[in-house]
């Protein structure tokens with residue numbers, strides 16, 4: 695059911711129900727709990743490939759942790775490769791990727807999935823691959 699919701703959310707077809715809102719709220723409670731040990735030291739930043747390229751605090755693991763801890767659902771949660779580089783040096787053993795995945799799921803449940811993902815899913819359904827063609 696969750697997978698179907700995720701796909702529909704990516705397709706932009708997902709209608710947000712009361713149950714989805716509750717599920718999203720529960721997920722965000724879990725996110726806050728996961729990120730609670732973060733001491734905002736920033737030791738994770740240098741290990742993040744996304745931060746190394748974009749050089750913006752908000753896309754750094756610390757930035758994402760701060761945003762998600764405030765229960766703010768922003769597209770920055772999609773700007774992560776889930777490489778777990780940030781978790782290697784974290785002195786508080788914060789499971790950043792778990793928080794990011796739950797944050798993404800909450801965004802989709804609230805109908806805020808990425809349009810680019812919706813387009814890719816549409817192409818696969820239409821043509822059998824990401825490029826919209828059958829070879």
Ligand code: SF4
Nearest residue numbers: 732733735736738784
């Ligand atoms: S996630 Fe870990 S390394 Fe990064 S700011 Fe928080 S405590 Fe520091």
Ligand code: SF4
Nearest residue numbers: 742774775777778780
């Ligand atoms: S898991 Fe995401 S936030 Fe952590 S280092 Fe990799 S890209 Fe950066």
